[in-house]
Amino acid sequence: MPVTQIFFWGVPVIALASYFLLFIIFYMVQKDRLIKTFMFVLTALILWTASSLFMKMDLYPGVLFWNRMMVTGMILVPFSLYIFVSVFVNNLKPIRLALISIATGFAIIVNALGLVIQNPGIVLTPMVTEGGRAFSYVEFVYSMGPMAYVLYALFFFVILLTIYKSYKHVRSGQSSYGQIGLITAGLVLLFGGSLLNISPTIGRYPFDVLATLINSFLIVIAIYKFRMLELRFMVTRGLIYSALTLTVTAVYIFAAFFIQGFFNLSLEGVSRYILFLSALLLAVAFQPLYKVSGNVVEKIFYKSEYAQGQALKNFSKNISNNLDLNQITGELFDAIKMAIPTQNVLLLLKQDEKNHYELYKTSSRVFNPSFRISKDNPIVKWMEANKTSLSRQDLYSHTTFRSMWKKEQQEISELEIDVIAPIICRNELIGMILLTKKTNNSAYLQGELDLLTYLGTSSAIAIDNARLFAKTQEEAQTDSLTNLYNHRYFCRALPEEVKKAERGEIALLLLDLDFFKLYNDLYGHVEGDRALERVAAILRKNVGNRGKICRYGGEEFVILLPEHDARKAYTIAECIRTEIEYAFLESKDVTQRFLTVSIGVCAYPGGAPNSDELLRRADLAMYTAKSKGKNQTIIYSPKDPAEGSPGSPLSEKFIKPENSATIYALAAAIDAKDHYTFGHSQRVAEYSSILSREMGMDQSHQEIIREAALLHDIGKIGVPEEVLNKKGRLDDEEFEVIKKHVEICIEIIKHISSQNHIIPAVLGHHERWDGKGYPRGLAGEAIPIGARCLAVCDAFDAMVTDRPYSKGISVSLALAEIGRNIGTQFDPQIAALFIRLVNEGVIDVEEVKAKHRSHTDPKVVGQIPLSSYYAM
Amino acid sequence: MTLKEKFEQKKYDEIWQQYCGFLDLDLPSFMDMQHRLMLEQLDLYGNCELGRHIMKGQKPETVEAFRSMVPLTRYDDYADILLAKEEDKLPAKPMLWIETTWEGGKNPIKIAPYTERMVNCHRDSSISILLLATSKQKEQFALRGDENFLYGMAPLPYLTGMVPHLVAEELPVTFLPSIEEAESMSFSERNKKGFDLGQQQGIDLFFGLSSIVVKIGDSFTERDNQKKESKNLFKNSVQMNYRMAKAWVKSKEEKRPILPKDIWELKGLVCAGTDSHALKSQIEHYWGIKPLEIFAGTEPTCVATESWEKNGLVFFPDVGLYEFIPKDEFEKNLVDSSYVPRTYLIDEIQPGFDYELVVSNFKGGAFARYRTGDIFRCTMLSNEEAGIQLPHFVFVDREPGYIDIAGFTRISKRTIEEAIGLSKIELSNWFAIKEFNINKRAFLHMYVEVEQDGTHVGNSELIKEHIATYFRYIDKDFGNIKRFLGVDPMEVTVLPSGTIEQFTKKTGKEVRKINPSHFDVVEIKKIARGGSEVK
Known part of the structure; x- marks a missing residue:
């Protein structure tokens, strides 16, 4: 069969199959105004395409009837598209619609009266020889009636009006070109395809049908892309695959005809083997096509569902029996990112001792780390009461949020938070998951919000357990008075840190408060504890995240400073020493102004060969500082006279009178x-x-x-x-x-x-x-x-x-x-x-x-x- | 999503929740909201000069501390900063300044700053009011956003003038006449034009002073409207002519004049102003729809609206902190200005009692513990049938020191003394009280005593004419009452000389010049009857 004939038959068949597929899908979804109007478009397209096909097949009651039906379909397509686009852009003008309806009705009557297409018929062309074989083609012949051009004018006018409507809507800023561009492109294509019908020579071929097919697919993509439909919830997988199989089969059959035509073979002449072979080859060739089509269907209809399923599966598996908060929240973020196309995720966790929920983790570093939500924020109350997610729209519309402060509203708005989901454990809101915009800037679907709530709920116990575990661990290695690491932690950390610094440096400061016993005796232990807390705060302030501070015991502290040599460590030590001296000098109680600190500094590897020596030598340096009159920092040096002297009677004698x-x-x-x-x-x-x-x-x-x-x-x-x-x-x-x-x-x-x-x-x-x-x-x-x-x-x-x-x-x-x-x-x-x-x-x-x-x-x-x- | 879009998409549940959801709050939640927003306001207030001035340099951190530290205030306390519009001394930058008259003040007008958030809040309140006005039951309302709106209130810079602008930002309603046109017209021109257009295009919503709304109904019964309307047949739309014809048939059937309700089927009617509670049944009779009463003031902003039940005002939770001075407390303060009256929060009041409202603005407003001078009666603590768990109120009147007639004018002791002085009529004693006639229309009733020495005029009509003339001179609004409402706003009764003195001797009480208590007036009338006859 020649290529022209394959095109002549193939395009309407594929188009018809596709329209039926779409019609069935949309028939099964919950219909709103938009879907109803799109089904009207599909009905008009089916009428057009089916009639065209039946006419060529010369089915009962005959070519004339199917021709009239085909033209009726053609008249209805622009009309239905006009309504669809009007609904899509939410701008249906009743008077204009009434006028177009009248014109359309008039056109249908004119067509029924035979004033548009005259003498339609199917003819067999004379036998022609192509590639040595003789063929006779089926061709559709017609002549234009007196009203044909009026009808075409109406057809194009309505399409142009529809295009203009879309354009105007974009211009007015009510929607983006991205949203309506596909539909407009489809309309332009339809316009062009139909324009070809004016020439009976080209009009013989179904370019118009091809254009409508592409147009309808573009509309489907537009609908899907902007989430106007929850298709995946409505359509069964079996139905989709059945329809897909039908469509691919139709393509297969016509591809077979195409191959036959291409090799210039006739069915009568081909040997059984060649037919079998070509069918096999096609089947093999179509297997990937079927697979690709299947993937496309999965992507279109089940993509998010699939991703969500995978995300949930992985998430549940990975967080079970995990007590590492960082890992759990990491898994949570991965699951959210996998299942929901969001730009950014933020996690806020409740701080028991503070009055707010603090930012624990974000998927991006651009967020202000000081962002927090206070415990009396209406968002928290709402979450506790409703236990479900919240959209930004709710913040503006729900009464509960009327008591939000301006700065609270501004923060949410500036961070572009679109959704907030609760993490509730044992009826307590222990955290919140916040999502910013979606990657495609569209609105979050209810299913996505439900999933987010589900992820929040499922992670709640794991997060809570991990926090408890972390807290217990922290308590085990934390000094309860100063909240610094304790002696046990230091003993474990010192060799580890020194090992880590094998190729680098690490300095150790050993600090001992001067006259602390006196201070305790004078002011009691409560006041002494306060002084230790004060010193700890000074240490934290000066060390920051540069090192680890531990309370070594009583009034002794040690500071591990990775990547610091003795000189750098000395600078820090001096800052600490001066600040402690100054802090107590500033004391309101004049009698408290004597507390100072003596500091010994030693660095690995320059000052000590291993962790034990590092500690011992820092200790020696500290004793040297004490023996030299206290309130000073001494860097360990092997030449120092204090070597070997601490604890020995010599140094005590030096300062201890009779x-x-x-x-x-x-x-x-x-x-x-x-x-x-x-x-x-x-x-x-x-x-x-x-x-x-x-x-x-x-x-x-x-x-x-x-x-x-x-x-x-x-x-x-x-x-x-x-x-x-x-x-x-x-x-x-x-x-x-x-x-x-x-x-x-x-x-x-x-x-x-x-x-x-x-x-x-x-x-x-x-x-x-x-x-x-x-x-x-x-x-x-x-x-x-x-x-x-x-x-x-x-x-x-x-x-x-x-x-x-x-x-x-x-x-x-x-x-x-x-x-x-x-x-x-x-x-x-x-x-x-x-x-x-x-x-x-x-x-x-x-x-x-x-x-x-x-x-x-x-x-x-x-x-x-x-x-x-x-x-x- | 904008309100217009929500209407287009028929998201009526969401619209109700957004604007009328506050009626679902229970009292503890209402109070939580009040406390929270007040804390925000305290933060703003403590950091501005006006706040420091009003709070005497203190920085209360709780609502309780604020109420105990900060004295009750009057406009005088704010006048120096506000009248000079010193924006940098305010808690937040104002978006606009709203104006009102200041009766007995040191300046003819008072002005109040409105921040952007206050304006937004006022917008929300305005939409709530329209929804509730067009509602007969919870979550059901007739408003669709494309109505013809006859707006009979004063334009900007008065508070009422903000509403059309705010509503127009949200909904494509058609104002009769248009906002721009209305602002260039006088009050009477605007109403006339509005009704002319209403006859052409129909009226769906109407917002007016209660007294005016009733007056319009009165005018229908008073004139030979059938003849007048027939002249306008060609100017009217077909639909309106049909309505007029239907109205005419109905009025003939019921043998009464055409009433507004025969011509217009309003979706909603909003009324406000003093005496609204007395006029509401008359409004319903004329307009065929239960009016929705609201309460707003320049300083407190729009603070209360009725619900769909239209049987009592409910306060908005996010406008200001409400405190209430019980009647006996504000009366003690009236007698002894040094007495500091106690205030109670909305969850502490009792039904059946009268209270003066004290408001502290939220959202950067200027007023803190501001005595509005408006008296409310709590009618019930909740409306169980309607499922509203918030107290309901009736706006009773202005504080006793003022006589407010139909929301048009507020007459103080000073105004009356000035009018008497200018009239040169020598009265030996007097007091004035607000009373209602049989049609429930308020008027100023002056009881006067004239020296019986044969040299003074003792004719009540003559005295009334003299004093009223000067009232009109001093207070232009007083003159408008008769013009707009057709009601004589004043009456004079001459008491026998010495009646008031006798009362004082008998009871040991001084008679308050303005609005003495009802029972004091009864006693005085008894004394008057016992002596020479009351004229």
Whole structure:
């Protein structure tokens, strides 16, 4: 058969099969206005194509009838397309539609009257010889009627009007060319194909039918592409494949005819073998075609379903028994990306200790990592109540979201979040999955939203378990006070990190807080813990993500700094040291200003050959810093004299004086300076010893109080002599200077580590029972007991001793003064006991005074009240 | 998706949910929304000069702290910043400034800034109102977005003028006359033109002051409308002529004049203004449709609407924080201005009591704990039958210190004193009260005493004429009442000399000059009857 004949028969058959296929599919879906109008288009196309085919086959009732039906179909096609496009662009104008309907009706009547096509007929051409074989072709012949050109004009006018409508819609910005371009292209093709019919020579061939076929396929693609139909939910796979088989068979048959024609073979002449062979070859050739067609069908109708199925299968498998949060969320992201064509995914997880859901992971780095959704955001409430996904449209339309803040709305809008799905575990919203736009910018389908909700729900338990596991793990390796890594973690991490740094560098800082024991003794463990938290915050701030910080124990910290040599590490260490010193210097409580840190630095491989040595040598360097006066950073060096010395008696001896000698020397120093009160410290020590003994304190405690009494005024070394020895009353400024002697005490005593234990008593000897004392304003039993003893003894001795500006008062008067201040200035029990001890002679004042006599200034006479003594 | 698109796609459920879904809220959810939005507002308010000025430099972080720290405010507190339009001192940049008269204020007008979010919120409220006006049951409404809308309210810069612009942005409704044309016309011109067009094209929606809506009905009964309409036959559309004919037949059958309801089948009628509650049944009689009452004010914005049941105002949850001063509290404050009245939130009030509304704007608005001077009565805490779990209110009147006549004018003690002073009529004592005639039309009733020394005029008509003349001079709106509504807004009763003094002696109470209590007036009338006859 010649190619022209194959074309003549093949195109209408394939077109008809395709139209039927589409018609059946659309018949089975849930029909809305758009589908109904498209089915009207298909009906018109079927009428056109089927009539054309039946006419050529000269079926009953005859060529004339089928010709009239074919032309009716041709008239109805542009009309139905006009309606379809109007519905598609949502712009159906009733008056215009009525006019076109009238014109179409008129055209149908005119056609029925035979004024369009005249004398249609099928003729057999004379026998022709092609390739040595004789053929006679079937040809359709006709002549144009008087109204033919009017009808054509109408036909083209309606098509042009439809094209114009599409164009206008795009121009007005109501839809993109991408959305309507395919339909417009199909219409142009139809216009062109039909135009060829004007020439009876070309019109003999079904170019118009071919154009309608392509046009209808373009419409189907447009419909599918923009998700106006949920085809995959409506059509059974069996139906699709049946229809596909029919279509491919039709193509196969005509391909066979084509081959026959191509090889110029007639059925009569061909041998059985050649026929069999060609059929086999075709079958083989069509197998891939069938497969390709099958894939296309899968892609069109089941692509997302298939992808979703795969995604779910993989996801369920991969998250089961997985406790790695990062992996689980990674799987979740993969599943979402596989099943839903979204541009970006964001995962927000609930932060138990915080008041918001924090961004945990994104599929793109472009998102602001500080994006969060607060727990009282209406989105959270909605999710908790409805347990399903939410579209951006809902945010604008649902009443619940009226209470969203402007900035919350702006954030969602700026991130172009289109969908939010909940992750709910045990009725608690533990997280949210957020999707931005789809890759093709179309709207999310309900099925996709349902799937997202499903993925959120299925991952919830895994995510929750992983978080619990991570939390437990973290707790096991975290120091609960500072939230830094603990000793256990460090012991594991150090060799690992050193191993990782085999070809690189790693530095280790070992930090030890100076005077921390003193700090704890002075302010108690609660305050000590606060100081450690403060130090930890400083470490975190300075180290950031450059290294790992661990609390090694007590007041010791270690910092692992991968890719840092000793010099770089030293810089960081110095920043830390300075900031800690500064932070405590800034302290509101002046007495807390002494906490500093000594840091040892060692680096691998330059400073140590392995992890054990790295730690040991950093430790040595830290001890060297301590021995050199604390509050400094020392880089380990083999030449350092501290090598081998920490812990050895040498370094201790270097800084540790002989207790008694030092104390007496210091006491003598202040008494030498304040020579008018020579003996004051010794007398107070005598009184305190007796008092503490009578209070029932043990020997060691008595000794502490005695030593504290000896050094309680050591700070006066730092008070100018003119103030200390001023004759007459002190003014306010001078009084403030005098008050500083307590702070100076700490500055001096803290350097004698063996005497740090006396600082609480020394520091508190000017505190008052009623809280009005200085320097810390402690009250009642919050004042260390040693300090309370000293306060009574100190005041008593000051009153009974002659001073540069006053003569001492009598013992009885002094005791009366103490009695008056019981419960305000003095501890009631201690003061009462002291009075009793003096009155009973257990404390022999005269004897003590004789033993430790002071120098007095004979020129000064008069007495001063207790408040003035108290200041001193 | 725009509202227009939703209408085109017949997504009526979504439209209802978006605009009327707030009626499904329960009281705790309503309060949550109030609290949350107030916290946002506190953040904005604490960071601007106006906020610091009103909150006296404090920065409350909770609604409770805000209510305890910040005093109740009046326009005077804002006047310096707002009248100067000092935008940089406001919580958020205003999109436009809305104006209203300031009765008894130091300036003839008050102005209020509206931020973009407030305007958007007002747009949503306007659409809600139209949906509810055209609704007879939950989730069912007749609005389709292409209606003819007769809009009988004042144009911009008044608050009511914003509605046509906002609705037109969302829906292709046809305003009668067009918005641009309406804005260049006077009130009466606009209404006349609107009705002329309504006769041509039909009217689907009508929004007007209750008093005006009733007046239009009155005018139908008063004139020989049949003759008049026949002249316009050729100007009318076929459909309207058919309607006129049908209306004529119906009126003849029922032996009554043609009423608006015979000509137009409105889909929705929205009314507002003082005395609406008294006029609603008359409106329904004339227009054949239950009107939907709303409440809005320049400072608080549109705060309440009735539901589809049209039996009480429900507050919008996202416009402002509502506080309510009980009647006995605001009356104490009226007597002693130093007394700080207590306020209650909407979940703390009781039905059957009157309250003055206090509003704090959300969304960057300027007013905080602002006393609106509007009195509401809570009629029920919820409407179980309709499934609305929010309190319902009736707008009773302005605060007792003002007499509001039909929403046209607000007369204060100062206005009356000024009119009496200018009239040169020497009254020895007086008080004024708002009363209603048998047709439920409000009027100002002045009770006056004249010295009985033979040198003063004692004729009530003469006194009324004098004082009314100066009222019209001082307050142009007072003059418009008779012109627009055809109602005499004032009446004078001369009391026997010394009646008010006797009352004070008898009860030990001073009579309030404006709106004394009902029972005080009864007592005064008794005294008057017991003495010389009341004229």
